[in-house]
Amino acid sequence: MDFGFLDQLWVARIPLLKGLGVSISISLLSIVAGTVLGIFVGLALIYAYRPVQWLVRGYTDFIRGTPVLVLVLASYYVLSTVGIDLGPFQAGVLALAVFCSSHVGELVRGALQSIPKGQTEAAKAIGLTFPQTFAYVLGPQALRQALPAWVNTAAEMVKASTLLSIIGVGELLLRTQEVISRTFMSLEFYFFAGFLYFVVNYGIERFGRYVERKTAVPS
């Protein structure tokens, strides 16, 4: 019996689609959680009291200096030894979100610090309070500044989601490997998986460009 690739693909469509769905969920959850957490990290790096700043600085340096795979494994295996029992999906998302937060934190810090001091002074001079200054003057400028790098980080998270296959999360890569072990069509199916990842990341990149265009300041 000689099944062609397309036949095999048709047979495997359900697990592959589910895998893709799981990959997208992992990425989305970790990007959203990581971004929210990362914004607080970035704010703390600039505005928090000194001891808090050092603490958060230690957090980001430590996380950024650690391979994502190690974070994933630690989150799954180490946390359970201290009584926090997470499933592979939860543990994986947690690890990626933490990783994402340290990167977003640095992005936010860099973006805020790149805004000239005069902006804050001008805002103060017309009587804005600090929360108002942040909401209307610094925040909008920092967002535009950080957007391209943030899109990059989001794409990195999609790629990093493949690492969750190691701890047995049924995402696209693991499902693909399972199909390959049944069909031995490694070249075709790896290519196909690669193509799907590319489509997702290309979509993210296009979306980022679109938002950038929409929010660009004319000059």
Add this chain to the structure above:
Amino acid sequence: MTNLLEIRDLHKRYGTVEVLKGVDCSMRQGDVISIIGSSGSGKTTMLRCINMLEEFQGGTISIDGQEIGYETVGGVRRRKPEREIARQRALTGMAFQQFNLFPHMTAAGNVMLGLVKVKKMSRDEARGLAEKWLDRVGLLSRKDHYPGQLSGGQQQRVAIARAIAMNPKLMLFDEVTSALDPELVNEVLQVIKGLAEDGMSMLIVTHEMRFAYEVSSRVIFMNQGRIGEEGNPREMFLKPKTERLAEFLKTSTFN
């Protein structure tokens, strides 16, 4: 009648370097005072203390009788709450050397921000007022332009409109023409002259001696953190009493 601005024995240090060594100055409603002096003499710092962009360690500044930035409770001097300081900053308007317009907002948006968020005006009301002031500085036709689409002189005029629209009791100008190309200086100075003619109270830090001479009711010469000499512009520029001022005027262009 209380003075509009009353500065008493103002001291300001950066670390161990004392940049203001006891400055006294008072100003009435409608006064236009130019502050001149070489760089590092403390003139910009003095201006920035008045709206608490700089902290100061000694002395008092009052506007219309209310003490700015600090209060003394039970013999202890302390910084007022930030909300109160923000409110007090709105008593003055400030224009900066680098304009500092908000680059992500249109000219009208820049002027409206403070009106809507600080003065709590409706957007329509704020827009009307913004357009009135942009018209006044000759830029109504540019109200929907972003700062990046405006020349330096135009940006500075928008920045002045932004400050003045808040209806401050006192306008502070911090070397507003120093960052401009020579051919753009005049359009900004004309705007300030117009405001002076309207009776706006103004403190102007400037290197434009001719302008200071023409527009001011009084001139203050700052020298090494103190007021070196002050008087009416005619006496100051034509018959300086101190050696230092004569020296300074010799090195600056008066044309």
